[in-house]
Amino acid sequence: MLFSPSLPSNNTALRDALYAGHIFKIPAAPAALEIVRNLKMRLEENMGYPLEQAHLYSPAGNLFLMLQKFRAHLLTDPIYKNFIRTLMKENGFQPQGNAFDPLRLRAVLHDGHRNKNAARAYSLHRDTWYANPQCQINWWIALQDATEEQTFSFYPSFFEKKVENSSANFDYARWKEKVGFQNTRGNGEIDYPSAQETPEAERQGFSCRAGEIILFSSAHLHQTNRNASGRSRFSIDFRTVHLDDHAAGKGAPSADNGSRPDALSDYIRTEVS
Numbered sequence: 001m002l003f004s005p006s007l008p009s010n011n012t013a014l015r016d017a018l019y020a021g022h023i024f025k026i027p028a029a030p031a032a033l034e035i036v037r038n039l040k041m042r043l044e045e046n047m048g049y050p051l052e053q054a055h056l057y058s059p060a061g062n063l064f065l066m067l068q069k070f071r072a073h074l075l076t077d078p079i080y081k082n083f084i085r086t087l088m089k090e091n092g093f094q095p096q097g098n099a100f101d102p103l104r105l106r107a108v109l110h111d112g113h114r115n116k117n118a119a120r121a122y123s124l125h126r127d128t129w130y131a132n133p134q135c136q137i138n139w140w141i142a143l144q145d146a147t148e149e150q151t152f153s154f155y156p157s158f159f160e161k162k163v164e165n166s167s168a169n170f171d172y173a174r175w176k177e178k179v180g181f182q183n184t185r186g187n188g189e190i191d192y193p194s195a196q197e198t199p200e201a202e203r204q205g206f207s208c209r210a211g212e213i214i215l216f217s218s219a220h221l222h223q224t225n226r227n228a229s230g231r232s233r234f235s236i237d238f239r240t241v242h243l244d245d246h247a248a249g250k251g252a253p254s255a256d257n258g259s260r261p262d263a264l265s266d267y268i269r270t271e272v273s
């Protein structure tokens with residue numbers, strides 16, 4: 001079973017379970033449903049298509065330009081930072097005690113894996129290989145109901161096992177200078193960290209409903225699935241770091257992370273009022 005059957009009743013126990021490799025699927029609740037409704041409506045207004053038909057948007061280059069603009073808007077509009085804080089609170093995370101990064105929007109188009117320029121989006125990786133702390137937690141939410149073919153897969157048995165990878169080439173300061181958040185500076189000559197072998201282990205996928213939260217340690221090995229379902233998939237994600245856990249050196253084990261810090265330096269803090 002990929003998902004742990006019951007959610008710990010307090011936030012410390014939940015974080016500890018995440019650092020130990022547990023993965024949770026949290027039922028859709030009001031804050032998550034509201035953000036899904038908001039983004040789905042705005043994206044569909046911009047595209048003129050239902051989300052699942054985004055691959056029909058023509059020419060494809062226009063779709064990517066539109067998404068780039070939309071992503072820039074997510075970065076600057078304070079409403080989305082407040083959405084994240086509300087989501088955290090709804091799930092027992094204190095905004096003042098956790099740093100977070102801005103909302104990212106992902107589109108996995110029908111047959112997108114056939115586009116050579118999109119290969120990086122399908123690479124096998126751990127998010128920690130991108131100079132992120134070992135106690136980082138990923139929050140992932142689909143904007144539509146999604147089948148296994150439309151989501152991504154984990155290699156849970158490799159949570160603590162080493163995989164040959166290129167993370168030692170990743171330097172956060174250089175990446176920031178050349179690429180920037182959600183590629184806002186274009187494609188610098190950066191070696192994106194990825195696995196250099198495919199582990200012989202069980203790969204586990206999942207389906208989900210719109211607004212359900214997939215919560216997992218950023219140290220999990222995972223990979224976007226090839227989507228040939230005929231329906232494009234849209235999702236959002238962001239990451240949180242519990243600042244006291246980070247200071248105390250807590251977090252997931254590091255089997256093979258060679259990246260150089262420190263992405264946390266740019267994460268958003270919430271002032272205590």
Ligand SMILES: [Fe+2]
Pocket residue numbers: 125126127222
């Ligand atoms: Fe990832």
